[in-house]
Amino acid sequence: MTSTTSTAEPILEVTGLVKHYPLTRGILFKKQIGAVKAVDGVDFTLARGETLGIVGESGCGKSTVAKLLCNLERPTAGSIRFKGEDITKLSGKALKAVRRNIQMVFQDPYTSLNPRMTVGDIIGEPYDIHPEAAPKGDRRRRVQELLDVVGLDPEYVNRYPHQFSGGQRQRIGIARGLALRPEVIVADEPVSALDVSVQAQVINLMDRLQSEFDLSYVFIAHDLSIVRHISDRVGVMYLGRIVEIGRDAEIYDHPTHPYTQALLSAVPVPDPEAREQRERIILSGDVPSPTNIPSGCRFRTRCWKAQERCVREVPALAVPAVFRDTSGPAAHASACHFAEEKQVVPAEDS
Amino acid sequence: MRGADGALLEVRDLKVEFRTRDGVAHAVNGVSYEVDAGETLAVLGESGSGKSVTAQAVMGILDTPPGKVTGGRILFQGRDLLTLKEEERRRIRGAGMAMIFQDALSALNPVISVGDQLGEMFVVHRGMSKKDARGKAVELMERVRIPAAAQRVRDYPHQFSGGMRQRIMIAMALALEPALIIADEPTTALDVTVQAQVMDLLAELQREYHMGLILITHDLGVVADVADRIAVMYAGKIVESAPVRDIYKAPAHPYTRGLLDSIPRLDQKGHQLYAIKGLPPNLMHIPPGCSFHPRCPMARDVCRTDEPPLYEVSGTRGSACHFWRECLDDLDDLDG
Numbered sequence: 001m002t003s004t005t006s007t008a009e010p011i012l013e014v015t016g017l018v019k020h021y022p023l024t025r026g027i028l029f030k031k032q033i034g035a036v037k038a039v040d041g042v043d044f045t046l047a048r049g050e051t052l053g054i055v056g057e058s059g060c061g062k063s064t065v066a067k068l069l070c071n072l073e074r075p076t077a078g079s080i081r082f083k084g085e086d087i088t089k090l091s092g093k094a095l096k097a098v099r100r101n102i103q104m105v106f107q108d109p110y111t112s113l114n115p116r117m118t119v120g121d122i123i124g125e126p127y128d129i130h131p132e133a134a135p136k137g138d139r140r141r142r143v144q145e146l147l148d149v150v151g152l153d154p155e156y157v158n159r160y161p162h163q164f165s166g167g168q169r170q171r172i173g174i175a176r177g178l179a180l181r182p183e184v185i186v187a188d189e190p191v192s193a194l195d196v197s198v199q200a201q202v203i204n205l206m207d208r209l210q211s212e213f214d215l216s217y218v219f220i221a222h223d224l225s226i227v228r229h230i231s232d233r234v235g236v237m238y239l240g241r242i243v244e245i246g247r248d249a250e251i252y253d254h255p256t257h258p259y260t261q262a263l264l265s266a267v268p269v270p271d272p273e274a275r276e277q278r279e280r281i282i283l284s285g286d287v288p289s290p291t292n293i294p295s296g297c298r299f300r301t302r303c304w305k306a307q308e309r310c311v312r313e314v315p316a317l318a319v320p321a322v323f324r325d326t327s328g329p330a331a332h333a334s335a336c337h338f339a340e341e342k343q344v345v346p347a348e349d350s
Numbered sequence: 351m352r353g354a355d356g357a358l359l360e361v362r363d364l365k366v367e368f369r370t371r372d373g374v375a376h377a378v379n380g381v382s383y384e385v386d387a388g389e390t391l392a393v394l395g396e397s398g399s400g401k402s403v404t405a406q407a408v409m410g411i412l413d414t415p416p417g418k419v420t421g422g423r424i425l426f427q428g429r430d431l432l433t434l435k436e437e438e439r440r441r442i443r444g445a446g447m448a449m450i451f452q453d454a455l456s457a458l459n460p461v462i463s464v465g466d467q468l469g470e471m472f473v474v475h476r477g478m479s480k481k482d483a484r485g486k487a488v489e490l491m492e493r494v495r496i497p498a499a500a501q502r503v504r505d506y507p508h509q510f511s512g513g514m515r516q517r518i519m520i521a522m523a524l525a526l527e528p529a530l531i532i533a534d535e536p537t538t539a540l541d542v543t544v545q546a547q548v549m550d551l552l553a554e555l556q557r558e559y560h561m562g563l564i565l566i567t568h569d570l571g572v573v574a575d576v577a578d579r580i581a582v583m584y585a586g587k588i589v590e591s592a593p594v595r596d597i598y599k600a601p602a603h604p605y606t607r608g609l610l611d612s613i614p615r616l617d618q619k620g621h622q623l624y625a626i627k628g629l630p631p632n633l634m635h636i637p638p639g640c641s642f643h644p645r646c647p648m649a650r651d652v653c654r655t656d657e658p659p660l661y662e663v664s665g666t667r668g669s670a671c672h673f674w675r676e677c678l679d680d681l682d683d684l685d686g
C-alpha cells in the first residue's frame with residue numbers, strides 16, 4: 001500500500017488526469033498560442049464511504065477536477081475509474097448511468113439554483129433527466145422526503161429559492177444532489193459562502209447523510225480547518241497537481257512538502273495563546289500563471305528550499321526515499337526532492 | 351494619541367436605520383465602542399450584523415438615503431463628527447481617518463494608474479506638484495512592499511494580483527498618515543498565504559505609525575492573531591466586548607460562545623460541530639427583549655421581555671446577557 005491509495009477497494013480511481021484549456025488569439029482565424037493547464041496530472045483514489053478533502057488556493061484547479069469527476073468536462077488525458085470502469089471513455093446510455101452515481105454540490109447557493117423554479121422542481125429536476133429513477137406519480141413524495149432528510153419542512157416544495165436563507169439554499173442543493181441516490185458526492189466549496197454558525201449546520205448535515213446513505217465524498221475547499229474536520233484523507237493541490245496526499249493527521253501534523261507547511265502555517269488559529277507558539281512561513285510572491293508552469297518542481301519559484309535539482313527534475317508524488325523504510329506518519333506521498341518533517345500546527349492540547 | 355479627555359475614537363449609542371419600501375431596517379441599534387491610538391479593535395459578527403454600516407457612519411460615507419443616523423455621537427479626537435459640515439468631514443477622511451475595503455478592485459478607479467490615484471491624495475490634500483506626488487506614490491508603494499514599485503507606478507489596478515491590489519489599498523489609506531484606519535474585511539477575498547502577508551503588513555504599519563485600527567471581520571482566527579480587543583456584534587448591537595484573550599478563554603455571552611464552538615479547528619480533529627440553531631433576525635422585526643433569545647440555549651422568560659444592557663463583567667469587559675455569570679462559569683455543557 002502506498003499512501004496515495006487507501007486500504008479499502010476504491011470507488012474512484014483517478015490516474016494522470018489532465019485538463020488543458022486552449023489559449024487562442026484572433027477572432028476569425030483562431031490560433032492556439034498556448035494552454036491554460038488547469039489540471040496537469042492528478043492521481044488519487046477514493047475508498048467507499050471515505051471523505052477525501054482537496055485543498056489549495058484559488059486557481060489551482062480544484063473546480064476543474066470536480067467538473068471532470070462529474071463528467072461535466074472531458075479530460076485532455078488520463079482516466080477516472082468508477083468501480084473499475086473508465087468513465088472518460090463512456091458515451092450514451094452507459095455514461096448516463098454512471099452520471100447518476102456521481103453527483104455534484106456547488107459552492108454558491110445563491111447562483112446555482114434557478115430563481116424561477118420552485119424548490120420542488122429544482123430537487124426533482126434530476127428525475128426529468130433520469131426518468132427511470134422515479135416513476136412520475138411518485139416524484140412529489142420523493143422530493144418531500146428529500147426535503148425532510150436535509151432538515152427542511154416538506155411543505156416548502158412550492159416556494160422559490162429567494163424565500164430561503166443561504167444555509168437553507170445549500171440544503172436544497174444537497175437534496176438535489178441526493179435525488180438520484182448517488183454513491184459519490186463531489187462537493188465544491190459547499191460551505192464557503194456561508195456564515196460560521198450556518199456552516200456548522202451544513203457540515204453536520206453532510207456528516208449525517210454520509211453514514212445514512214453510505215456516501216463517498218470528494219470535499220473541495222480552500223478552508224483547511226473545515227477540510228480537516230470532515231476528511232479522512234487530504235490532498236493538497238498546487239498549480240494543477242496534487243503535491244502531497246495522506247491521512248488527515250499525516251498531512252496536518254506531519255506535513256513534509258514545503259507548500260503544505262506554508263499553507264498550514266498561514267492559517268489563523270482562533271486561539272490568541274497559540275499565536276506565540278507558531279512559526280509563520282510567509283511565502284514570497286504570487287502563484288505563477290497556469291499558462292506558464294515552471295520547469296522541474298512547479299512550486300520552486302516560491303519555495304525557500306529550492307535548489308538546482310528542483311529546476312531540472314519533476315518530483316514524483318510518492319513516499320519520499322528518506323521515509324520509505326519508516327512506518328511513521330511522515331511516510332506518505334509528497335512531491336518534493338527534499339521532503340522533511342516540520343510541525344507547523346501546534347499539537348492538540350485538549 | 352489618547353486626548354486628555356478620552357480615546358482617539360469614541361462611538362456612543364449610535365443608531366442607524368434604513369428606510370426602504372419594505373419597511374425600516376434597524377441596522378445599528380445603540381453601538382458604543384472606543385479605540386485608542388496604537389490599539390486594534392476587532393469588530394466581529396456574522397453578515398448583516400451591522401459591522402460595515404457602523405464603520406460607514408464613522409467615516410461619514412453612509413448610503414443616505416435610505417440610511418440615516420438616528421441617534422448617538424461619534425467623537426473623533428474629541429470632536430463630535432455628527433455635528434460637522436460635510437466639507438470638514440471630507441478633510442478628516444483621508445487625513446484623520448481612512449478606510450480599507452474588502453474588494454480592492456471595485457474600490458480603486460480602473461482607468462487611472464495606481465500612481466496617479468496615490469499621488470492625487472497629495473495633490474488634493476497637501477497641494478503638492480504632480481511630480482512630487484508621483485515620487486510620494488513610489489515611496490508608498492515601496493512601504494507596502496510592492497516589488498519594482500518605480501516601474502509599476504504607471505500600471506492600472508487590473509494589472510496587479512489580488513494581494514498586490516490590497517497592498518495598494520493599504521498604501522492609499524496610509525498616504526496622509528491618518529490617526530485611525532478602518533479595515534472592513536481586508537483579507538476575506540484573499541487566499542490564506544496572501545492573507546497572512548497582508549495582515550502582517552497591516553499590523554506592522556499600524557505599530558510603526560501608532561495608528562488606531564478597527565478591523566472588521568467574521569473570521570475568529572484573524573481576530574485572534576492581531577486584535578487587542580474584540581467587540582462582538584449581533585443584530586446591530588454589541589453583545590460582548592472584551593480583551594482578546596479573555597473572550598477566547600471564557601466568553602461571557604452565549605452568542606460568542608456559540609460562534610467559538612461552531613468553528614472547526616486546524617489543530618483539532620473534532621466530531622460533531624456545535625451549531626447555533628436558527629438564523630439571525632430580520633432587522634425589520636427584531637425580537638423583543640434579548641434579540642438573541644430565539645436562538646439562545648440559555649434563554650428564559652425574562653429574556654423574551656427585558657432587553658439586557660451591556661453589563662459590566664470586569665473593568666475591561668462587558669456582556670449584554672442577563673445570565674453572563676452563568677455563561678462564564680458554565681464552560682463545558684452547552685446543549686446542542
Ligand SMILES: Nc1ncnc2c1ncn2[C@@H]1O[C@H](COP(=O)(O)OP(=O)(O)O)[C@@H](O)[C@H]1O
Pocket residue numbers: 021036037038056057058059060061062063064065290
Ligand atoms: N473554461 C475555462 N477556460 C479557460 N481557463 C479556465 C477555464 N476554467 C478554469 N480555467 C482556469 O483554470 C485554472 C483552474 O481553475 P479552477 O479549477 O476553477 O480553480 P479553483 O477551483 O482551484 O479555484 C484557473 O487558472 C482558471 O482561470
Ligand SMILES: Nc1ncnc2c1ncn2[C@@H]1O[C@H](COP(=O)(O)OP(=O)(O)O)[C@@H](O)[C@H]1O
Pocket residue numbers: 368370375377395396397398399400401402403404413416417633
Ligand atoms: N444600502 C443599504 N440599503 C438598505 N439596507 C442596508 C444598506 N446597507 C445596509 N443595510 C442594512 O443594514 C444591515 C447591516 O448591514 P452591514 O453593516 O453591511 O452588515 P455586516 O455586518 O455584514 O457588515 C443589512 O442587513 C441591511 O439590512
Ligand code: SF4
Pocket residue numbers: 257258259297298299300301303304305306307310315335336337338339
Ligand atoms: S522539490 Fe525543491 S522546489 Fe519543490 S518543494 Fe521540494 S525543495 Fe521546494
Ligand code: SF4
Pocket residue numbers: 603604605640641642643646647648649650653658670671672673674
Ligand atoms: S439574555 Fe437570555 S436570551 Fe439573551 S443571551 Fe442571555 S440568556 Fe440568552
Ligand SMILES: [Mg+2]
Pocket residue numbers: 062063064
Ligand atoms: Mg473553485
Ligand SMILES: [Mg+2]
Pocket residue numbers: 401402403534
Ligand atoms: Mg460588511
